[in-house]
Amino acid sequence: MAKTKKQQVFEAAAELFMEKGYMAASMRELADRVGLIQASSLYNHLKSKEEVLRKICFDNAEKFLIGIGEVEASDTSPTEKLKALIRLHIRIAIDDPTSVTVFNDEWRHLSEHYLQDFLAKRKDYEQRFKAIIETGISQGAFKAVDPNIALYTILTSVRWIHYWYKPARNISLEKLESDLFTLLIQGLEN
Amino acid sequence: MAKTKKQQVFEAAAELFMEKGYMAASMRELADRVGLIQASSLYNHLKSKEEVLRKICFDNAEKFLIGIGEVEASDTSPTEKLKALIRLHIRIAIDDPTSVTVFNDEWRHLSEHYLQDFLAKRKDYEQRFKAIIETGISQGAFKAVDPNIALYTILTSVRWIHYWYKPARNISLEKLESDLFTLLIQGLEN
DNA sequence: GTCTATAACTTGATAGAC
DNA sequence: GTCTATCAAGTTATAGAC
Known part of the structure; x- marks a missing residue:
């Protein structure tokens, strides 16, 4: 097509x-x-310049919300859920790096009504992500770090992928995933 | 005064x-x-709107370059150097969160001449940071992850601090530091 | 050092011919 | 669906009075 x-x-x-x-x-x-x-x-x-920004922001928000819904629904351990979320961020970033970068960096230029809607969705996502970390901590699977510190460390850790990762480079998706698991999960696990 | x-x-x-x-x-x-x-x-x-942006970007660049110079000059292990660098990022972020956020997010609007200068300084900083990680890997202190992945994971991990951390909150600077060491170094160490 | 007035320009968006 | 022409509003920055 x-x-x-x-x-x-x-x-x-x-x-x-x-x-x-x-x-x-x-x-x-x-x-x-x-x-x-x-x-x-x-x-x-x-219709307008902002319509394009809106589509980018809300399409990506939906991808993340659908993704975390599937992770929540899976009957697995907190560690496996966290791995799945990191995989989700990697997949979305590599699938359309341009779009996800605009989503990450330009949402604040949405006009007020849409901005509120967007921020509510983001807050929802962050709280559901944090709940998974908190479950892991209370079950003893994760160390007793502050859940907010763990949350934002992980969330921002995957934001450089678009800027640096190119499949043509001599590093595979598998190596990227496993190195990120090592760096982000090994520090958290007991 | x-x-x-x-x-x-x-x-x-x-x-x-x-x-x-x-x-x-x-x-x-x-x-x-x-x-x-x-x-x-x-x-x-x-003198101009851009003059303000320039001052913010280059003042912060200098803070980071001076900081990494001191870390390099210290006669310590890669692990201690990495800790010192994480401490450097935390200190700069907490010392003036506004300034460091503009430095992080708005440098691309520098006009061409200054932009080139800025990018050269950033590249210098990143390569010196990466060299410390690579030394740790070759000495066997760190796991054999890709040095670029480790570098950017650590660099971006501290970028949320301004947005979330407030000293008034019931979390101390010491807890912030130790949790970040746990998350960022424990995954890397052998 | 602050003001008013304005130059010189760019912006997003629309009207209407074709 | 694309064009030319244009509008109304906003931009950084300067000139010159006080």
């Missing part, structure tokens, strides 16, 4: 938002990047 | 850059925040 022009526009926008940041990215520059189109014509494919 | 107006302006700017991002922060809003001053009058205290 060939990409529709709308898809091309949205993908180019995500790249531009990643490279320059949402606020520094102009519709004229987006048009240049899509090629052979004027900025005004972009409005046949999108 | 009372703060000079210049200091007040630069501090308010850093706060504004942190909250809204450099590109979304306007000189008019900065003036409102400083209070009882018009945007045009700010130019008696700064």
